[in-house]
Amino acid sequence: MGNRQLCLARRPEGALHVDDFDVVETPVRRLADGEVLVRNTWLSIDPSLRIRLHARTPDGYLPPLAIGEPLAGLALGEVVDSRSPDFAVGELVSHTLGYRDLAILDGDAGTFGGYGAPTRIVPHGFPAQWFLGPLGSSGLTAYVGVTEILRVAPDDTVWVSAAAGAVGSLVAQLARQRGATVIGSAGRPSKVDHLLVAFGLDAAFDHRARPLTESLEECAPEGITMYFDSVGGGHLTAALDALRSGGRIAVCGAISGYDAGAPVPGPHNLFQLVSKSIRMEGYRAGSFNHLSPAMQEEVGDHLAAGRIRFDERVFDGLESAPAAMVAMLHGDHIGKTLVALGERN
Amino acid sequence: MGNRQLCLARRPEGALHVDDFDVVETPVRRLADGEVLVRNTWLSIDPSLRIRLHARTPDGYLPPLAIGEPLAGLALGEVVDSRSPDFAVGELVSHTLGYRDLAILDGDAGTFGGYGAPTRIVPHGFPAQWFLGPLGSSGLTAYVGVTEILRVAPDDTVWVSAAAGAVGSLVAQLARQRGATVIGSAGRPSKVDHLLVAFGLDAAFDHRARPLTESLEECAPEGITMYFDSVGGGHLTAALDALRSGGRIAVCGAISGYDAGAPVPGPHNLFQLVSKSIRMEGYRAGSFNHLSPAMQEEVGDHLAAGRIRFDERVFDGLESAPAAMVAMLHGDHIGKTLVALGERN
Numbered sequence: 001m002g003n004r005q006l007c008l009a010r011r012p013e014g015a016l017h018v019d020d021f022d023v024v025e026t027p028v029r030r031l032a033d034g035e036v037l038v039r040n041t042w043l044s045i046d047p048s049l050r051i052r053l054h055a056r057t058p059d060g061y062l063p064p065l066a067i068g069e070p071l072a073g074l075a076l077g078e079v080v081d082s083r084s085p086d087f088a089v090g091e092l093v094s095h096t097l098g099y100r101d102l103a104i105l106d107g108d109a110g111t112f113g114g115y116g117a118p119t120r121i122v123p124h125g126f127p128a129q130w131f132l133g134p135l136g137s138s139g140l141t142a143y144v145g146v147t148e149i150l151r152v153a154p155d156d157t158v159w160v161s162a163a164a165g166a167v168g169s170l171v172a173q174l175a176r177q178r179g180a181t182v183i184g185s186a187g188r189p190s191k192v193d194h195l196l197v198a199f200g201l202d203a204a205f206d207h208r209a210r211p212l213t214e215s216l217e218e219c220a221p222e223g224i225t226m227y228f229d230s231v232g233g234g235h236l237t238a239a240l241d242a243l244r245s246g247g248r249i250a251v252c253g254a255i256s257g258y259d260a261g262a263p264v265p266g267p268h269n270l271f272q273l274v275s276k277s278i279r280m281e282g283y284r285a286g287s288f289n290h291l292s293p294a295m296q297e298e299v300g301d302h303l304a305a306g307r308i309r310f311d312e313r314v315f316d317g318l319e320s321a322p323a324a325m326v327a328m329l330h331g332d333h334i335g336k337t338l339v340a341l342g343e344r345n
Numbered sequence: 346m347g348n349r350q351l352c353l354a355r356r357p358e359g360a361l362h363v364d365d366f367d368v369v370e371t372p373v374r375r376l377a378d379g380e381v382l383v384r385n386t387w388l389s390i391d392p393s394l395r396i397r398l399h400a401r402t403p404d405g406y407l408p409p410l411a412i413g414e415p416l417a418g419l420a421l422g423e424v425v426d427s428r429s430p431d432f433a434v435g436e437l438v439s440h441t442l443g444y445r446d447l448a449i450l451d452g453d454a455g456t457f458g459g460y461g462a463p464t465r466i467v468p469h470g471f472p473a474q475w476f477l478g479p480l481g482s483s484g485l486t487a488y489v490g491v492t493e494i495l496r497v498a499p500d501d502t503v504w505v506s507a508a509a510g511a512v513g514s515l516v517a518q519l520a521r522q523r524g525a526t527v528i529g530s531a532g533r534p535s536k537v538d539h540l541l542v543a544f545g546l547d548a549a550f551d552h553r554a555r556p557l558t559e560s561l562e563e564c565a566p567e568g569i570t571m572y573f574d575s576v577g578g579g580h581l582t583a584a585l586d587a588l589r590s591g592g593r594i595a596v597c598g599a600i601s602g603y604d605a606g607a608p609v610p611g612p613h614n615l616f617q618l619v620s621k622s623i624r625m626e627g628y629r630a631g632s633f634n635h636l637s638p639a640m641q642e643e644v645g646d647h648l649a650a651g652r653i654r655f656d657e658r659v660f661d662g663l664e665s666a667p668a669a670m671v672a673m674l675h676g677d678h679i680g681k682t683l684v685a686l687g688e689r690n
Contacts, residue, residue, distance in 0.1 A: 059586055061620035232615070241404055245632075251618050266611020270577070273596050273627025275406035280625045282618025287590075 003028045005070040005100035006321050012053050015259050016329055018322040020053070021071070028102055036093075036107040036118060037081035043098040044074035044132040045315075045324045045337040046166075047230075050258040071099035074137050076121065076128055082107060093118035094131055099321060101341060126300065133336045134170055134303060134310040135296050141252055141285040142170035143295035146178065148288065149250035149281050150226045154179030159216065159224045159239060161231040163204065164191035166336035167252060170299070171228045173199055173308035180226075183219045185212075185235075187331045194334055198309060212238035223247075231256045237267040240278070249280040258329070311335025348373045350415040350445035351666050357398050360604050361674055363667040365398070366416070373447055381438075381452040381463065382426035388443040389419035389477040390660075390669045390682040391511075392575075395603040416444035419482050421466065421473055427452065438463035439476055444666060446686060471645065478681045479515055479648060479655040480641050486597055486630040487515035488640035491523065493633065494595035494626050495571045499524030504561065504569045504584060506576040508549065509536035511681035512597060515644070516573045518544055518653035525571075528564045530557075530580075532676045539679055543654060557583035568592075577601045582612040585623070594625040603674070656680025 002025040009022040031037055051057055052065045065071065075098030079091045084107025087093065095118040097103035105118045121131045133139065145167075146152050152175045160175065162168040163184025172195070176182045184195040184204045195204035203219035216224065216238060225247050227239035232254025239249060257264040272278060302308040313333035315324040321339045328337040347370040354367040376382055396402055397410045410416065420443030424436045429452025432438065440463040442448035450463045466476045478484065490512075491497050497520045505520065507513040508529025517540070521527045529540040529549045540549035548564035561569065561583060570592050572584035577599025584594060602609040617623060647653040658678035660669040666684045673682035 058614065058616045058620045060590060060617060236615075245405060253619060254616050257616070263613035265613055266615040268608035268610055269403065270581075270611040271403045271599050271602070271627075272405060273625065274598060274629060275403045275627075277628045277632055278626070280618065281623070282616075282620075283622045284619060287622055 002026065003100060003102040004318055006318060007070050008053065008065045008067055010067060011055060016050065016053070016326050018326055021322040023319055029104070031081060031083045031104065034084050034107055036079050036084050036087045036105050038077035038093060038095065038103045038105055038118065039080045040075045040077040040098060040101060040103060040341050042076040042129045042132055043321060043339040043341065044137065045321070045328045045339060046073060047253060047255045047258060047329060049073055049325070050329060072096055073098035074132055075103065076132055077103065087118065087120070092121040092123065092128060094121055094136060095119065101318060126303070129312070129338055130310065132338065133166060133312065134299050137285055138166040138336060139170060139299045140288060140292055140295050141167045142174055143299060144283060144285055144288045144291060145171050145228055145250045145252055146174045148291070149283055150228065150248050152178045152180045152226065156180040156225045157183070157220050157223070158226040158228065159183045159185070159220070159242065160228045161185050161235045162255065163195050163201070164334045165230065167230060168228070169199060169311065169335055170308070172201055176201065177302060177307060183224070185215070191334055207235070213241060216242040233257060233264065237269055240267055240269045240272040243272070243276060243278055245276045247276060247278045249278065251280065251282040255329070313337050315339045317341065347371065348445060348447040349663055351663060352415050353398065353410045353412055355412060356400060361395065361398070361671050363671055366667040368664055374449070376426060376428045376449065379429050379452055381424050381429050381432045381450050383422035383438055383440065383448045383450055383463065384425045385420045385422040385443060385446060385448060385686050387421040387474045387477055388666060388684040388686065389482065390666065390673045390684060391418060392598060392600045392603060392674060394418055394670070395674060417441055418443040419477055420448065421477055422448065432463065432465070437466040437468065437473060439466055439481060440464065446663060471648070474657070474683055475655065477683065478511060478657065479644050482630055483511040483681060484515060484644045485633060485637055485640050486512045487519055488644060489628060489630055489633045489636060490516050490573055490595045490597055491519045493636070494628055495573065495593050497523045497525045497571065501525040501570045502528070502565050503571040503573065504528045504530070504565070504587065505573045506530055506580045507600065508540050508546070509679045510575065512575060513573070514544065514656065514680055515653070517546055521546065522647060522652060528569070530560070536679055552580070558586060561587040575600060578609065582614055585612055585614045585617040588617070588621060588623055590621045592621060592623045594623065596625065596627040600674070658682050660684045662686065
């Protein structure tokens, strides 16, 4: 039985291309004591992988992928063989060894949260793949941003960038559920319509249509109190200008710079932090795994009651993963980009 | 009786020059009801004034000074005439209408903290000018940075930039009093000696001697947990690289960019905020006036007991204020730069 894995074929320059990747088949070794074999069923396609395709990654981040190295990413799968007392064949788990058909994981429950360690998933009637999306990593990133970093309150005016994306769409809707006024931005008119109609945001704009500052002045004439940043670059600059005194910024990513091989200069108006007493805080959801149960309860309730919605774009088969990545980074779709392997379950 | 005021003669380009200012004498008008006339005795020479000498100031900041307009800044003086029931002749007050011999202020105690409103000073045996320094604005800026923004604890390793300056020297010593390991940087070897010998810091380095990253690696091989920033530019970039996960940055200024007419790009490595979950917060002491009594008690105790020290460089006479400003921005002296008017009291 062979294992197909998506590997880095060459170092991408600028925008990602499907030819930057190869599918390579390798034999599957026997399990050691404590290990489990997982057949992946869903792959999460996330922007942050782009960072690891550069020859260098930022200090403190995961290391760069070498040419020929298999990609890694969040995935969901079924235990098909187990030499761990903690996992039985047939159980559903999430883990970080995606972009391949089969993953061998250390089943030791003691390594929970570690790189490659599986987490048992009990779907409670929700679609399994939501545990990569609104009830998984996307949900936790959004929940932590809203509740821990920004601490959104009813009198806040929150600008959410990339509000049609997997994380942004949840941030925007969770902030709205907390009573805040929410302004969303996205990169296509059709997405802007979706923000207003499907998510019911208070205002939305196409960040490519006009200078950001003009759009923000129109949507929030008295300024914003909070900005959720997954874009960086000119978005962050505009937010610093639009924020009121005492404002807050949560930073979960900087997708505008991910294609750049060289470091991108920061905003020229960072002094606004001082002149307007602004707090700016970066974070990664992985540091907040202890909040997963609270997130799943809150987000799960909203989803079950139809108060928030979650959109997906599903690509089929491992060989479609490069196209899924390119489309996701290009902003082609609304919501979460996923790859389904084998029959969808 | 004429009033001499320091006015902006021309818009400075690049580094400040003494010829950028004029002393202009104007008549003194009669007091209106509620007003007090103050004879200034001490002027505080602060880097932030440089920001207001540009044709534009950052959004949220004080407006730019016009050519010919009198400068303003923190000052200490004696009430010499009063039509306010709240202030008697002979009382000592601090206020924001410095850079002149005489200031007319609205004595209404209800406007406490407003632009130009006086604050009564009772020196309790401390030198009067300390109420512009360690027991005034410099002290409050340092105290808020240490206690509210950074929340320094004993296991912290704190890098303080401009640690020989008025604010930095207090931040470094207050952080040490709280048990933290403190690394100070300054721009001259003699200042570095002072940081080690007079302030007893754990480590210190000359930021001009070597690349900042090298110095920081040597002084804090395991990284820093906090950075106090009054410099910006390359200092901020180096701090983002040197901070450990979960680190914090307090920003009270960005003196490295104050001479630049055009906006200065921000750090290229701002993504470290995300990869290392860093919180970065700007502030101005003026928003924390309610903490002045607590600050005066804590800092006053340390000063009285000789646990922290405060250095001053005093220039004499209003006409020396331009030279004082140039020297302060050039980093010529250790501690606070002041101008004494008339006989020192």
